[in-house]
């Protein structure tokens with residue numbers, strides 16, 4: 001009996017110790033202790049994640065990390081952006097080199113279930129497309145039989161490409177490269193008839209071609225590419241922070257709370273606005289943050305619609321329409337669960 005009691009006590013002690021250790025080593029605690037958020041980013045994709053001439057990062061994905069930084073530190077600049085190629089991005093997240101991966105990454109079942117990762121809400125609904133030279137006089141991807149197609153390794157692109165050509169009984173030759181620079185340069189130099197990636201990537205990479213107007217994006221979208229942030233398994237609080245940062249930006253857009261009017265909105269009597277901005281309730285506390293976490297996000301970064309327009313929408317060089325990325329109230333797919 002005595003022996004049994006002992007082992008129960010030892011077991012409890014082990015459980016306690018493990019609990020205490022994990023409380024100290026949560027991602028949030030590590031980020032706070034370090035004073036910066038390490039955000040896994042694209043090596044450079046205009047509109048999504050790209051440093052300017054002064055080295056200041058901007059983009060839709062970048063804004064999600066800035067919003068997390070604003071929520072945690074009340075400062076959107078406490079982020080170290082770690083540029084990651086398509087191939088290296090998951091290892092960097094798994095090994096702890098980055099706290100979160102926000103880099104036009106498609107949420108697929110195999111990635112979700114075999115890499116020890118958790119995918120957060122989709123911050124850009126996308127699909128794979130093709131770009132070709134106008135002079136080829138091709139109007140549809142169905143006319144690509146026999147074409148050579150440039151694409152980047154370590155992406156979802158190759159399988160979609162194979163599926164599309166096989167399903168339509170078309171022949172093709174794939175030419176792959178390790179980096180986006182090599183891929184787009186090879187296409188620009190005429191090594192391939194077509195370039196394929198997410199439609200967002202096509203619009204963005206087209207800007208880097210010698211003569212962007214000599215190329216067209218074909219109308220077919222051959223896959224679903226839900227792009228969103230990813231975190232490591234095992235830290236549910238951190239995952240909650242990632243999720244609710246995006247949801248706060250969506251909720252703000254839905255409620256008409258903007259970077260410009262957020263101070264005024266602090267006086268709002270609308271309960272939804274009050275809970276978002278923290279003038280009512282303890283929703284920050286629930287995710288380990290101050291209760292004005294939502295206010296901080298909107299004050300420093302703005303709502304989702306503002307970020308979209310500034311980075312990839314009509315206020316940007318990409319000029320992407322909101323389309324399926326509009327709020328659910330406007331016929332799109334962007335929908336945040338309620339803050340209550």
Ligand SMILES: N[C@@H](CCC(=O)N[C@@H](CS)C(=O)NCC(=O)O)C(=O)O
Nearest residue numbers: 043085086104105106155156180201
């Ligand atoms: N969404 C796809 C493709 C993402 C991707 O890596 N696209 C390339 C081509 S646009 C890219 O961003 N490359 C930039 C880089 O490697 O830094 C995926 O998750 O596999």
